[in-house]
Amino acid sequence: KAGVTQTPRYLIKTRGQQVTLSCSPISGHRSVSWYQQTPGQGLQFLFEYFSETQRNKGNFPGRFSGRQFSNSRSEMNVSTLELGDSALYLCASTNRGSQETQYFGPGTRLLVL
Amino acid sequence: QKEVEQNSGPLSVPEGAIASLNCTYSDRGSQSFFWYRQYSGKSPELIMFIYSNGDKEDGRFTAQLNKASQYVSLLIRDSQPSDSATYLCAVKKSGDDKIIFGKGTRLHILP
Numbered sequence: 016k017a018g019v020t021q022t023p024r025y026l027i028k029t030r031g032q033q034v035t036l037s038c039s040p041i042s043g044h045r046s047v048s049w050y051q052q053t054p055g056q057g058l059q060f061l062f063e064y065f066s067e068t069q070r071n072k073g074n075f076p077g078r079f080s081g082r083q084f085s086n087s088r089s090e091m092n093v094s095t096l097e098l099g100d101s102a103l104y105l106c107a108s109t110n111r112g113s114q115e116t117q118y119f120g121p122g123t124r125l126l127v128l
Numbered sequence: 129q130k131e132v133e134q135n136s137g138p139l140s141v142p143e144g145a146i147a148s149l150n151c152t153y154s155d156r157g158s159q160s161f162f163w164y165r166q167y168s169g170k171s172p173e174l175i176m177f178i179y180s181n182g183d184k185e186d187g188r189f190t191a192q193l194n195k196a197s198q199y200v201s202l203l204i205r206d207s208q209p210s211d212s213a214t215y216l217c218a219v220k221k222s223g224d225d226k227i228i229f230g231k232g233t234r235l236h237i238l239p
Contacts, residue, residue, distance in 0.1 A: 048227070057231035058172070058216065071226050105171055116162065117218075117227060119171040 017042065019108045019120035027126045033094040036123045038106030040087050046070070046109040047089040048117065049081060053102045061104075064089050093125075101127045131155065132219050134230035142238050147204040149215050149233050154198070157222030161193055161200045164216040166232065172216055176202065207237045 020039045028034050040047050048071075049061040060073035064083035081091040093100055103124050107117040133152045141147040149163075160179055164172035178184045178191040178200065190203040200219075204211055214232040221228060 050229075058229035060226055060228065063226070073226070116174055116177055118174065119164075122171050 019106060019118055021104075021106050021120040021123050023123060024121065025124050025126075027128065028096050029128050030096055030098060032096050033092060034096060034125060035090055035092045036104055036106075036125075038089045038091075038108075038120055040089070040106075040108030041110075041118060044108040044110045044118075045087050047083060047087065048107045048109065049089070049091050050105045050107065051075070051102045052105055052122075058105070061091065096127045098127050101125060130230075131221075131228045132217055132230035134215075134217050134233045136231060137234035138236050139233055140236045140238055141207050143207055143209060145207055147207045147211065147235055147237070149202040149204075149217075149235065151200045151202075151217030151219075151230055152198055153200070153217075153219045153228075155219065155221050156195075156198060158198075158219045159222060160220035160227075161191070162218040162220075162227070163189075163191060163200075163202045164218060164229075165211075166214045166216060168213075175215075204235075209237045209239050211235060212237045 022037045046065045048063040050058045052058045063071040067083045078094045083089045103122045105122045106120045109117050131154050162177045163175045165175050166172045176191045178193045184191045188205045192201045214234050216232045217230040
């Protein structure tokens with residue numbers, strides 16, 4: 016079974032731009048969670064989508080948004096990028112209702128200049 | 129109080145010894161606990177999960193959970209240099225089911 020895939024793997028943007036990241040979960044998994052990882056703050060929860068609905072949301076500003084499609088693929092969008100948004104963005108796929116363990120994708124490393 | 133706390137390390141352990149990694153959590157109602165390993169530049173990889181009080185063993189790894197003390201630990205027996213990584217503790221909160229991660233403990237196995 017294929018793992019979680021994320022695209023793009025690396026991205027360089029400038030302040031004020033917006034960015035869209037994509038995540039395809041493991042086949043059959045309907046839950047997708049997004050995390051931001053920085054050296055100082057560690058892994059911070061952004062949001063979770065399940066069956067195209069946002070199920071949970073972390074403490075991030077409204078510039079961070081996401082959505083999920085009917086095939087469970089998910090996108091997250093960050094508008095008006097700031098320098099502090101430079102981070103590794105990780106997507107995790109979960110088979111809710113099973114053992115509910117999360118499996119992470121390789122991540123998208125975003126650099127904001 | 130942080131929701132999930134870990135000593136950042138680095139924790140240095142001689143090869144072949146037992147590495148002990150600790151984690152405390154604040155939500156007393158939490159039911160599910162996870163340990164992830166993350167190599168530098170890579171994404172977290174699930175090592176173990178534990179739901180019940182006591183010990184759970186999987187190969188060289190043992191997870192220990194004490195809900196009364198709100199404490200979960202990971203023991204790595206016969207430590208190998210390949211075990212050198214950052215170990216993340218994660219807790220699934222009661223109520224909203226969010227999974228919250230600690231900042232991780234860096235483990236260095238000395239050859």
